[in-house]
Amino acid sequence: MQKGKVYSVRMRASMNGSHEQGGKHISGGEQLSNYENINQSIHYLMEKALRHSRGKPDFMQIQFEAINEPVKQISPLPIRTHEVDSVKEGQALAWKLLEKSGVPHKVIHTVYKQMSEYSNMRGAILYNIYSGERIDYRGNKGIRVSRMDWDNANFQEWAKLHQLPLTEKVKEALVLASKVASHPSTIAELCWSDDPNYMTGYVASSKLGYQRITKLKEYGDDRGCRIFFVDNVTDLNTYIDFLEKQPIFVQWEEENDKRSN
């Protein structure tokens, strides 16, 4: 995949009109592909949106573009799964892990209070960890992290060794979290799915790795969450540019994994 030109392939789909018309966000997705696999990537993303548990889209946009910047390679974050019995227990743990990663208690409190305002996002919300203020100015759209992927065979090897489900969902979430955490200005990420049947979420940071929590919301709830807690960045546009534009491949080397454990 890394030989020759690399293409970014992106999809977004919504219901009751496009996102711009205020439609409900159904699905989004991003992959990196070589020219020969563009067809396959588009097909995968189209299927993802057409069979989505959030509903049937009536708007979909799929686009691809060649990437001219060199692709950076990073390792997946170390992973751990916490089995919890209730949302309450899961949320308390998430809160604790955010604090451990360096997000002040007061800021987490503020963010949780504002969370219900953001239930139809297709991107992530950025918060400054000192002021507790939202800093991305992107309204309901948020920031969509893009241009990242993980070779499927390498992911499957990794997932087998860690006894994790071989699902695209885990792969996509870990790719995103690893990219976001690889930037020194990211202090932590908090996430759970907007898919009504998927309750597992995570807290991720370069300090603690990818900490899965099996219950962060109730079954049937279609309100998702994706928040990046960010240090004082001197140039916000450069940070956002990294999230949206820096091409990243996740690559797992068994050797490195053994050394870090």
Ligand code: WAQ
């Ligand atoms: N960039 C920024 N925000 C995104 C992106 C992206 N590429 N993709 C999704 N989001 C935001 C958006 O607001 C969604 O509503 C929200 O995140 C949830 O997205 O078992 O599936 O794709 O280890 O539904 C985590 C646990 C699953 C996986 C997360 O998120 C596991 C998930 P979803």
Ligand code: MG
């Ligand atoms: Mg979703």
